Each structure stands twice: as C-alpha cells, then as structure tokens.
C-alpha cells in the first residue's frame with residue numbers, strides 16, 4: 640500500500656504541532672501531518688492480520704503500538720475504558736490532544752499519542768449506542784474496527800489492542816459485538832500484524848476464544 644504515513648508526532652508535544660509539517664524523508668509539505676504523495680517509504684506489505692488473540696487484561700497496561708479507545712463522538716473523557724485510558728495516559732495531555740481533533744463521527748476513528756501509556760498511540764473509535772439493532776448498529780460497529788485498522792496503517796502501528804467497543808455503557812449485546820469484531824478483523828487487508836482482543840471479564844474472554852477457535856467463512 641502506498642498510503643498516508645505519519646510524520647512521527649512528538650508524543651508529549653503540542654498536538655497542534657502535528658499538522659503543517661514538512662516530510663523529513665522526502666521534503667513534501669503535509670497539511671495534516673501525514674504523507675499522501677506516494678513517497679516510496681510509505682509502502683507497506685499488506686495481507687490479513689497474522690495473529691488475532693484474545694486476552695483478559697487492563698488495556699492501559701499493554702505494551703502494543705496502539706490501543707483502541709471506546710470513545711464518544713465529542714472525544715471528551717468519559718467512564719469505562721475511556722476514563723481508564725485518560726487517567727493512565729494523563730488527563731491533561733490526552734484531553735488537549737482529543738480537543739484538537741474536533742470530534743469523531745460514530746463508526747469512525749482518530750489517533751492521538753499515547754502519552755504516559757506503554758502504547759505509543761491511542762486510536763479513539765466511536766462505537767454506536769445500541770437502540771435495538773435496527774439503526775445500523777452492526778454496520779457502525781464493524782466500521783469502528785475497520786476504521787481503527789485503517790488508522791493503525793496510517794500511523795504505522797503493527798500491534799493493536801481493542802477493547803469490546805460499545806458493550807459497556809453503550810449497551811451493545813456482547814455476543815453479537817464479539818462476532819462483529821472477530822469477523823471484521825479476520826477479513827481486513829492491512830499491514831497490522833497482531834491484534835489483541837482485550838476482555839475485561841471471563842465471559843467476554845470466553846466469547847472471543849470460542850469465535851477464534853471456530854472462525855467463520857472468509
């Protein structure tokens with residue numbers, strides 16, 4: 640893939656400084672901090688995700704390239720995994736970085752640095768609120784996983800950890816959410832090599848493990 644490539648924002652720096660930078664590798668100007676000009680160094684090898692694993696863990700403790708946050712569309716600090724990620728990353732730094740992104744639509748995802756987290760990046764994905772299933776919830780949740788992996792490709796993350804997006808405060812049924820997560824991730828063309836599906840309880844872990852043992856058709 641020749642796609643956008645990050646200009647290595649300075650974790651801990653002013654998020655406003657990510658934009659309007661010159662590519663250090665080829666000298667091209669980039670208005671949003673990413674290569675979009677076919678610079679050969681942007682080429683990555685794409686295939687399916689080589690490894691998808693389920694783990695029971697606190698996602699804030701994982702030393703992966705990027706952790707995904709179950710965010711809201713304002714990208715304002717909330718509870719659940721979002722609150723935990725903000726506290727572990729540093730509320731002030733992460734709040735400022737999120738504010739500079741100007742919100743995020745449901746089904747979409749945007750990245751910030753990980754600040755004090757072991758992970759270098761946080762990909763903020765906005766899952767749907769469950770309204771009974773007839774309001775495009777499944778498609779929007781699948782879109783969260785797809786967009787998060789696209790953003791991971793843009794920032795060069797090769798290992799990505801996902802929480803069970805939408806299954807907490809947003810009320811998405813856990814079984815269906817797990818099927819969508821696994822099914823979507825197994826079908827993507829990406830340079831991401833390793834995905835961790837992070838369960839916060841045994842029931843969610845068991846769900847992921849069953850699905851990963853019996854993958855659906857590709």
Ligand code: APR
Nearest residue numbers: 697698709711717718719720721723805806807808809839
């Ligand atoms: N590590 C891993 N998983 C966690 C952690 C953690 N530290 N904390 C919570 N979880 C799990 C929950 O058990 C749940 O399965 O993350 C899943 C998602 O739950 P929520 O955090 O409630 O996320 P969601 O349902 O997508 O709701 C998003 O909640 O806090 C707000 O700002 C957030 O408005 C947004 C909404």
